[in-house]
Every structure is written in structure tokens, then in C-alpha cells.
Amino acid sequence: MTLFFIGIGLDNEQDITVKGLNIVKNCKKVFLEAYTSKLNCDLKKLEELYGKKIIIANRDLVEKNPDQILDPTCDVAFLVIGDPLGATTHVDLMLRAKELNIQIKVIHNASIMNAIGSIGLELYKFGKTTSMPFFEPNFKAETPYLIIEQNNSIKAHTLVLLDIKMDQNRFMTVNQAIEQLLELEEKHQKGIFTEKTLCIGCARIGADDQIIKAGTAKELQEFDFGPELHSLIVPSQLHFMEEDALKIWSK
Amino acid sequence: MTLFFIGIGLDNEQDITVKGLNIVKNCKKVFLEAYTSKLNCDLKKLEELYGKKIIIANRDLVEKNPDQILDPTCDVAFLVIGDPLGATTHVDLMLRAKELNIQIKVIHNASIMNAIGSIGLELYKFGKTTSMPFFEPNFKAETPYLIIEQNNSIKAHTLVLLDIKMDQNRFMTVNQAIEQLLELEEKHQKGIFTEKTLCIGCARIGADDQIIKAGTAKELQEFDFGPELHSLIVPSQLHFMEEDALKIWSK
Numbered sequence: 001m002t003l004f005f006i007g008i009g010l011d012n013e014q015d016i017t018v019k020g021l022n023i024v025k026n027c028k029k030v031f032l033e034a035y036t037s038k039l040n041c042d043l044k045k046l047e048e049l050y051g052k053k054i055i056i057a058n059r060d061l062v063e064k065n066p067d068q069i070l071d072p073t074c075d076v077a078f079l080v081i082g083d084p085l086g087a088t089t090h091v092d093l094m095l096r097a098k099e100l101n102i103q104i105k106v107i108h109n110a111s112i113m114n115a116i117g118s119i120g121l122e123l124y125k126f127g128k129t130t131s132m133p134f135f136e137p138n139f140k141a142e143t144p145y146l147i148i149e150q151n152n153s154i155k156a157h158t159l160v161l162l163d164i165k166m167d168q169n170r171f172m173t174v175n176q177a178i179e180q181l182l183e184l185e186e187k188h189q190k191g192i193f194t195e196k197t198l199c200i201g202c203a204r205i206g207a208d209d210q211i212i213k214a215g216t217a218k219e220l221q222e223f224d225f226g227p228e229l230h231s232l233i234v235p236s237q238l239h240f241m242e243e244d245a246l247k248i249w250s251k
Numbered sequence: 252m253t254l255f256f257i258g259i260g261l262d263n264e265q266d267i268t269v270k271g272l273n274i275v276k277n278c279k280k281v282f283l284e285a286y287t288s289k290l291n292c293d294l295k296k297l298e299e300l301y302g303k304k305i306i307i308a309n310r311d312l313v314e315k316n317p318d319q320i321l322d323p324t325c326d327v328a329f330l331v332i333g334d335p336l337g338a339t340t341h342v343d344l345m346l347r348a349k350e351l352n353i354q355i356k357v358i359h360n361a362s363i364m365n366a367i368g369s370i371g372l373e374l375y376k377f378g379k380t381t382s383m384p385f386f387e388p389n390f391k392a393e394t395p396y397l398i399i400e401q402n403n404s405i406k407a408h409t410l411v412l413l414d415i416k417m418d419q420n421r422f423m424t425v426n427q428a429i430e431q432l433l434e435l436e437e438k439h440q441k442g443i444f445t446e447k448t449l450c451i452g453c454a455r456i457g458a459d460d461q462i463i464k465a466g467t468a469k470e471l472q473e474f475d476f477g478p479e480l481h482s483l484i485v486p487s488q489l490h491f492m493e494e495d496a497l498k499i500w501s502k
Contacts, residue, residue, distance in 0.1 A: 007361065009268060009359065009360075011270075012270075013269075014268065014273070015268050015269070015270055015359075016269055017260060017265065017266050017267065017268050017269075017360075018265045018268075018269065018272060018300070019262075019263075019265035019266055021269060022265070082365075083361060083366065084368075084369075085369045085374075086365060086368050086374050091371050091492065092492065094371070094496075095371075098499060106457075108260065108261060108266075108365070108366040108369070108456075109260075109360065109361050110258065110334060110359030110361060110362075110365070111361075111374075113364070114333075114334045114359070114361070114362045114364050115334065115359045117334060117335075117336035117337050117362075118336045118357045118359070120345070120346075123337050123362075123380065124379060124380040124381070124382075125379055126380075127379060127402075127405065127407060128375060128376055128377070128378060128405065128407050129374065129375040129377075130375070150405040150407075153405060154378065154379065154401040154402070154405060156379050156401075206359050244346060245342050245345075245346060248349060
């Protein structure tokens with residue numbers, strides 16, 4: 001009996017791999033982790049392709065009450081948007097399975113962390129990734145600003161992943177992320193992220209209507225990227241081929 | 252008419268996505284970029300699943316003579332092991348297509364750069380990626396050592412990709428990579444990579460017989476990881492959950 005961690009990619013039901021699809025079809029239970037990301041298609045589309053009923057796994061189920069998932073009596077598929085182990089969230093579930101002697105197998109897929117290679121910056125030259133949470137009146141997370149500063153110190157680009165509040169159907173836009181970074185700049189005055197900083201905004205990477213737009217922070221702040229999910233890239237020093245690639249998205 | 256850049260994942264023919272497979276079946280020409288990586292299955296397996304003849308694209312064809320690929324008269328599939336745009340190698344081909352007004356579309360997939368999430372270190376905390384070339388008598392690349400030093404300075408982990416010489420059927424092992432890093436340490440004496448440095452060696456990530464092994468450089472140097480492809484991870488400061496995850500691979 002095996003717990004399969006299956007990445008289902010970034011766009012729609014068709015992004016699962018052939019290997020992943022064959023496994024899902026043979027699992028007795030199929031869960032979809034649906035609180036850290038979002039596909040561009042309905043649950044029904046997944047169920048049609050898989051020929052299976054899908055159980056939505058929210059954070060409480062996965063983190064506090066995972067017994068349904070950790071079932072030693074049958075093969076279970078745990079579907080994750082993107083790649084299954086992009087964050088430690090699911091490493092915890094993997095460790096629990098190991099403790100219970102449940103066999104685990106990971107079926108990899110694209111995640112935003114490699115798919116942003118399509119903007120033309122070298123993936124090799126990305127430094128640490130950071131997440132930008134929505135500012136609260138009494139808590140304005142400064143980590144993204146600090147990570148950009150750290151990455152700049154070694155000439156590494158920064159991928160900023162933007163907040164997703166699935167339960168409120170609320171997704172941070174590139175525009176909001178830029179606004180928050182400018183607010184942090186206003187406070188710290190280190191010249192890490194100003195209105196003149198070159199950056200790249202992305203929306204719905206991997207989808208047919210994906211948008212990639214390069215420009216200064218000020219320019220991108222006024223640009224409409226359309227529906228979620230958005231991400232922001234703050235490049236460090238550019239190679240000439242990276243500059244050429246970015247020209248495509250500056251028009 | 253479109254040029255499709257299609258990632259085919261890391262292990263075997265089954266790792267293509269359903270979307271990718273449907274596209275390949277409808278393309279008139281199908282190329283496989285076969286000089287930067289290697290699958291664990293034969294070309295025949297791909298051809299059987301796709302129902303297509305595959306043309307092997309070596310570096311000369313892609314970089315010096317890409318006219319066959321840049322064909323405005325029909326849909327063309329350009330298959331890349333892993334994700335199609337993990338390195339700027341193929342960004343160049345994308346730019347050439349744009350110049351010729353050939354439409355391009357990217358079908359993403361897993362690459363080693365996100366699949367290493369399965370070792371249990373946070374992908375967020377990886378810094379720049381580096382490649383370790385085979386040392387030549389008159390050229391011993393020092394970049395990997397310098398990148399580890401840079402990443403350490405911001406407490407970021409380092410993924411070291413190991414040299415692949417497809418034309419010679421020669422692939423660097425974890426053991427060789429460690430030997431070369433120790434040689435660089437011997438020269439620079441900065442304490443960046445010693446026999447006591449904790450590291451993680453991986454082989455055939457994504458395959459059924461993948462190996463992940465954590466230990467000191469000295470311990471891993473004596474460990475047999477089996478056939479290619481290998482990679483090495485040099486972690487920086489660990490979070491307690493990362494430490495827990497690594498214990499699985501230390502046994």
C-alpha cells in the first residue's frame with residue numbers, strides 16, 4: 001500500500017503526467033491539496049479525466065487530521081498543484097507516512113519555481129525564493145525586502161511568490177506586491193526596491209493566456225495582469241542574453 | 252504554425268504530461284534535445300508512446316543549424332528532458348523563433364531544480380545553482396566552490412549539477428564531485444567544503460530506484476550511488492524540520 005504524492009502542474013487537468021494519471025486511476029482514495037495554490041480549471045475537469053471522485057483536503061485535514069490520508073489499507077493519491085514537495089508543508093506528511101511504515105512515492109511535475117525559466121532569466125541565477133503576504137494593519141512582513149537584499153548581495157535574482165488566501169478567494173496582484181515593496185523601501189531607504197527598479201510581473205504561467213511583462217516597478221504598477229495567480233521577479237545583474245530575452249516582454 | 256517546447260520530465264517516457272503528449276501526437280516533426288541530459292529509458296519507448304519518429308537534436312543542430320527546427324510550414328515539437336527552459340540554451344532558440352514570427356508555446360515539466368524538493372530541504376532556501384565540470388589538467392573550474400561560498404553568505408543551500416558528456420557517455424558521480432570540491436578546498440583553505448561538510452548525494456531522482464543519501468563529504472565519498480545521473484546538494488544552515496527530513500537519508 002502506497003501514498004503517492006502526485007504533482008499536477010500549473011494550468012489545467014491536462015498537466016498531470018501520463019505516469020501520474022495511470023497511478024491516480026488505480027488509487028482507492030484521491031485527495032487534492034487545495035489551500036496553497038489554484039489551477040485554472042474546475043474540480044470537475046480533474047474528476048472527468050481521472051474517472052475518480054476527488055476529496056478536497058484543506059489545511060486542517062492535512063496538518064491536524066491526516067488519518068484519512070495516511071491509510072495503510074489501500075493506495076492513496078495526494079494531488080498537489082505544481083510539484084508535490086516545493087514547500088516543507090508536505091514534507092511533514094511524508095515524514096508521518098514514513099513513521100507509520102507507509103510506502104511513499106513522489107511523481108514530480110512543473111512548479112512555478114522552474115516554470116519561471118520561461119521569462120528568459122537563467123534559473124541558475126535565482127537566489128532564495130520569498131513569499132509576500134498581504135500586509136496587516138499591525139504586521140507588515142519585511143522578509144521579502146530582506147531576501148531581495150540578500151540575493152542582490154550575491155547577484156542573484158529573486159522570485160517573489162504572492163499571497164493566496166483560498167478561503168477568502170483573495171489573491172495578491174503584482175500591483176499590490178509592488179506597492180508593498182515600495183512601502184518597505186520608504187521605511188528602510190536602502191535603495192533595494194524603488195520605482196525605477198526593473199522587474200518582471202507574471203500571471204497564469206503555463207496557461208494559454210499567461211502574461212509576462214517587464215518594466216520598472218512604476219510601469220508595472222499601472223499594468224493590468226488580469227486574474228490570478230500572479231508572481232513577481234526582481235532580477236539582479238543581467239547577462240546580455242537575459243537582457244535580450246526581457247526585451248520581448250518590455251514591448 | 253507553432254514551435255512547441257515540451258518538457259518530458261526526468262525518468263522515462265511516462266513523464267510527459269497529457270497536454271504534452273496530445274501536442275506531440277499532432278506535430279509533423281518531433282526533435283529530442285539529447286545533449287544536456289538523459290532519461291532512464293530508450294528512444295524507442297518514447298517513439299512507441301508518441302507514435303512518432305523522433306529526430307535526435309545534438310548541440311550543432313540546435314545552436315548552429317536550427318533551420319530544420321525553425322520551420323514555419325508546420326507544427327514542430329522540441330522535446331527537452333526536464334523542463335524546457337531551465338537553462339538559457341533554449342532561450343536562444345525561443346528568441347530566434349520570435350524573430351522569424353514563429354509562434355512558440357512552452358509545456359512545462361519537472362526539472363531537477365524543483366524535484367530535489369523531495370530530499371526534504373526547503374526549495375525556498377536554495378540559492379544559486381552551479382554546475383561542476385570535470386577537471387581538466389589545465390583547467391579546474393572554481394565556480395562551484397565560489398557559488399557555495401556565496402550561497403553560504405546568505406544561508407542558502409546549493410544544488411551542484413554534475414557534468415554530463417553525452418558524446419563520451421561519461422557522467423560525473425557524486426564521489427568525483429566531492430573529490431573535486433575537496434581539491435578546491437585544499438587550494439583555497441576557506442573551510443567552505445571539508446571532509447566534515449554535511450551534504451546530500453542524489454542519483455536518478457524521479458526514478459523508482461532513486462537514491463538519496465545524507466552524510467559528511469567523507470562518508471558520501473565512499474558510497475556507491477549506482478548509475479547516472481547524479482547531483483550533489485550542499486546545505487547551509489538547517490531548519491529543524493529539514494534536519495528531521497535528512498535523518499531519513501542518513502541511515
